Amino acid sequence: MASLPSSSPDEHQSFDRARVAADLRRLLGAHAVIASEEGLRPYECDGLTAYRRLPGVVAIPTDGEELRAVIGYCHGRRIPIVPRGAGTGLSGGALPHSEGVLLNLARLNRILAIDPLSRTARVQPGVRNLQISEAASKFGLFYAPDPSSQIACTIGGNIAENSGGLHCIKYGLTVHNILKLEVVLSDGELVTIGSDALDAPGFDLLALMTGSEGLLGIVVEATVKLLAKPQCARLVLACFDDVVKAGAAVGNVIARGVIPAGFEMMDNPTIRTVEAYSHSGYDVEAAAILLCELDGSVENVEEMLGKVETILRESGATSLRVARDEAERQRFWAGRKGALPAAGRISPDYYCMDGTIPRRHIAAVLTRIAELSREYGLRVTNVFHAGDGNLHPLVLYDSRNAQELRIAEELGGKILELCVEMGGTVTGEHGVGAEKLDQMCVQFGADELDQFHAVKRALDPAGILNPGKAVPTLHRCAEFGAMHVHKGQLRFPDLPRF
Amino acid sequence: MPAIAVSEKPDARKEFREIIRDAAERRTPLRLQGGNSKAFLGRATAGTVLDTRGHAGVVDYHASELVITARAGTPLADVEAVLAEHGQMLAFEPPHFGAAATLGGTLACALSGPRRPYAGAARDFVLGVTLIDGRGRLLRFGGQVIKNVAGFDISRLVIGAMGTLGLMTEISLNVLPRPAAEATIRLERDTADAIRTVNEWMRNPLPISAVCLGDGQLHVRFSGSVGDVRAAAAKLGGVEVEDGERFWSDLREHRLDFFRQAPALWRLSVPPTTPPLSLPGRWLIEWNGGQRWLVSAASADEIRRAAAAVGGHATLFRAEGPQESVFHPLAPGIEKLHRALKAAFDPHRILNPGRQYETI
Numbered sequence A: 001m002a003s004l005p006s007s008s009p010d011e012h013q014s015f016d017r018a019r020v021a022a023d024l025r026r027l028l029g030a031h032a033v034i035a036s037e038e039g040l041r042p043y044e045c046d047g048l049t050a051y052r053r054l055p056g057v058v059a060i061p062t063d064g065e066e067l068r069a070v071i072g073y074c075h076g077r078r079i080p081i082v083p084r085g086a087g088t089g090l091s092g093g094a095l096p097h098s099e100g101v102l103l104n105l106a107r108l109n110r111i112l113a114i115d116p117l118s119r120t121a122r123v124q125p126g127v128r129n130l131q132i133s134e135a136a137s138k139f140g141l142f143y144a145p146d147p148s149s150q151i152a153c154t155i156g157g158n159i160a161e162n163s164g165g166l167h168c169i170k171y172g173l174t175v176h177n178i179l180k181l182e183v184v185l186s187d188g189e190l191v192t193i194g195s196d197a198l199d200a201p202g203f204d205l206l207a208l209m210t211g212s213e214g215l216l217g218i219v220v221e222a223t224v225k226l227l228a229k230p231q232c233a234r235l236v237l238a239c240f241d242d243v244v245k246a247g248a249a250v251g252n253v254i255a256r257g258v259i260p261a262g263f264e265m266m267d268n269p270t271i272r273t274v275e276a277y278s279h280s281g282y283d284v285e286a287a288a289i290l291l292c293e294l295d296g297s298v299e300n301v302e303e304m305l306g307k308v309e310t311i312l313r314e315s316g317a318t319s320l321r322v323a324r325d326e327a328e329r330q331r332f333w334a335g336r337k338g339a340l341p342a343a344g345r346i347s348p349d350y351y352c353m354d355g356t357i358p359r360r361h362i363a364a365v366l367t368r369i370a371e372l373s374r375e376y377g378l379r380v381t382n383v384f385h386a387g388d389g390n391l392h393p394l395v396l397y398d399s400r401n402a403q404e405l406r407i408a409e410e411l412g413g414k415i416l417e418l419c420v421e422m423g424g425t426v427t428g429e430h431g432v433g434a435e436k437l438d439q440m441c442v443q444f445g446a447d448e449l450d451q452f453h454a455v456k457r458a459l460d461p462a463g464i465l466n467p468g469k470a471v472p473t474l475h476r477c478a479e480f481g482a483m484h485v486h487k488g489q490l491r492f493p494d495l496p497r498f
Numbered sequence B: 001m002p003a004i005a006v007s008e009k010p011d012a013r014k015e016f017r018e019i020i021r022d023a024a025e026r027r028t029p030l031r032l033q034g035g036n037s038k039a040f041l042g043r044a045t046a047g048t049v050l051d052t053r054g055h056a057g058v059v060d061y062h063a064s065e066l067v068i069t070a071r072a073g074t075p076l077a078d079v080e081a082v083l084a085e086h087g088q089m090l091a092f093e094p095p096h097f098g099a100a101a102t103l104g105g106t107l108a109c110a111l112s113g114p115r116r117p118y119a120g121a122a123r124d125f126v127l128g129v130t131l132i133d134g135r136g137r138l139l140r141f142g143g144q145v146i147k148n149v150a151g152f153d154i155s156r157l158v159i160g161a162m163g164t165l166g167l168m169t170e171i172s173l174n175v176l177p178r179p180a181a182e183a184t185i186r187l188e189r190d191t192a193d194a195i196r197t198v199n200e201w202m203r204n205p206l207p208i209s210a211v212c213l214g215d216g217q218l219h220v221r222f223s224g225s226v227g228d229v230r231a232a233a234a235k236l237g238g239v240e241v242e243d244g245e246r247f248w249s250d251l252r253e254h255r256l257d258f259f260r261q262a263p264a265l266w267r268l269s270v271p272p273t274t275p276p277l278s279l280p281g282r283w284l285i286e287w288n289g290g291q292r293w294l295v296s297a298a299s300a301d302e303i304r305r306a307a308a309a310v311g312g313h314a315t316l317f318r319a320e321g322p323q324e325s326v327f328h329p330l331a332p333g334i335e336k337l338h339r340a341l342k343a344a345f346d347p348h349r350i351l352n353p354g355r356q357y358e359t360i
């Protein structure tokens, strides 16, 4: 297992669990603080279960004032704070600090207001993603970003990760769908970022805060945009006998001016896995399946549908099926949406990767992943948001075999480095967290990393918010660089090796 | 579709870095400048001009990826022409305010046009930025892919920073297909009613892509498939405007009569559903009510207070002579963050110091 980030703020004194718990109980009441080992256990990891650590103490504020009190307390004593929403994150962003406070935001879970005329919702950070769309539904509105984890994940977590979803090719990521945040900074100060207008004066702090993984501030309230529900949605399921053709087909559809609402791809191993689990009616012989969803007005969707069918056929689709009704549409989607749980059925464990590449390299990257899978002797299934080139290779392994976890991580790391080599990124939507620190050293040079640290220091001079996550130390990169010589070039040649 | 070849124009980044390093050493301010078409916007600044136009050209463009990468000094018109050849566009519909406008200047000012509430703002389409910070370091953030959450989103942070955080040298943008059809209608509506009406319309999936209201008239543009555009125009009624395209580009470029001979032009950005404000003067309203242009004799203080009272902000967009305060004053906590970020990117305060705010 790659080493966990251990960095703690320089000045912090040794952590006295009983004392901190007692102090926090005075601030929040006894019911809102957990310090017993069995009580802490459920918090030891997030969705990335390979990384585990018990938190020092768990604090569960019920309103913004209590939350500010906790932060003020921690700031005064330089105690690290790790915010946590639903803990569905897949990069260890909410991995606790053993000498810190895990701030559970689950009780800040109220929808404060929905304004149908301005099409906005004002919510607390612990509100679940799907809850917003459910509440907006009676006005004919919805909140667009829809991560597959949407029944569980919170809007605070979505903002911290800049989460995407199945429909972000058309509707954008979290950063495109929020207007205003109330944020508590590390010194306890409450600031308003963004506004109810379409822009705010000065720097784009709203963009900076989105995707900052809890390192720059704690979101205590968010105003999000709502959109009118499209009149109808139709789904095309296309099979290909060759992943190269399927990859090219994605580009062909988009180059011809169609922006699907969702555009997903699965390779053969995934198709076999999910079909056994969800009975979606996928052709298990197909080398790849594309799911292309079109939404809008009935007439427009019909028009695009015709166009998409032609392009897919010209691109070499061996079969095309358009979902006849809503039930069939849901069934076609079920397989894709259940890809992760399905992997869990055929393998004791899986490691979900999250690189993004320019779409035109899909076929080349899949071929290389297959080679890596053979080299390392672990199965890899591929499911991804083809429309935006965001890959989710699942590396299948068995954690009971310590050796396998190490190999899975190494293979995963290679896949991410391949994404960078192809002009992409090590994380499209799951974040860096505790997991991809080494790969950040591959994607960025020392100057960029230094600049990230400078930004962190500018917003959190005390260094208490989720320390050690998201941005690797230069020291760590030097060590990593010494092990991995990238394309014949030693990264960070100027830094001392240890 | 073929990629566009890398520009053959010289790469001026090395030269820019030397200029900036030198200025940092001497603590002498620089005035970053593209086509100088937005010289009117912002506070007056002194400094040696660093002209970005020597660093121009489209570097990479794959229509099927919906991504274009161009150097900051590229004329905005060139970028749009290349995209148009492939049936694509910058969906934030940026105003040029002059033929010389460059891509870098447009993004530094974060200017977006009539399509902004429906398609997104300039920053929404930014995927990656290469910039030179105030120490002369060349830094690359983001990239050429639509989804990318590695590291803080510095590519978007610098959009609208008016060159105060770094000199952008290269920008990658997400582009969109041009709509198959567009149509514009005109209706008679008073302002209060129109603001409410357009926001009611937005609750339905109509293909609205611009609205403008002023002088009792409401212009609405539709973009999309031929059928959708026709159906929407029929549904909302009104008179079809013959030269709709011209109307929207005149609005975007401030060539409509409204903008003529205005001694001072204010831009109020307010929550779109805000009813008409009671400030004296002439109004022209876009973005479903979110962007309101005002020509008024009211004092800056009065205008700022009225905008702030409804949760918005006011910019003195154009004025005669240099101005002390152009952009809306920042809340103290936010101002503190601006100063800390400025120090992190430009510790010697040599990049466009004072252009946006006195202390930045």
Ligand SMILES: Cc1cc2nc3c(=O)[nH]c(=O)nc-3n(C[C@H](O)[C@H](O)[C@H](O)COP(=O)(O)OP(=O)(O)OC[C@H]3O[C@@H](n4cnc5c(N)ncnc54)[C@H](O)[C@@H]3O)c2cc1C
Pocket: A046, A047, A082, A083, A084, A085, A086, A087, A088, A089, A090, A092, A093, A094, A105, A125, A146, A147, A148, A149, A152, A153, A154, A155, A156, A157, A158, A159, A160, A161, A162, A163, A164, A165, A166, A213, A214, A215, A217, A218, A219, A220, A340, A429, A430, A466
């Ligand atoms: C089955 C499954 C499917 C998934 N599918 C997708 C998908 O399609 N797209 C996608 O993008 N992701 C997906 N994810 C990942 C995950 O659901 C998202 O990252 C989600 O946004 C995390 O939300 P959370 O509430 O669980 O946050 P957590 O995991 O609790 O926290 C995530 C990060 O946010 C920080 N944080 C939490 N709340 C706040 C706050 N209020 N202020 C500041 N920082 C905060 C934490 O410190 C941590 O760094 C999936 C996960 C699973 C398990």
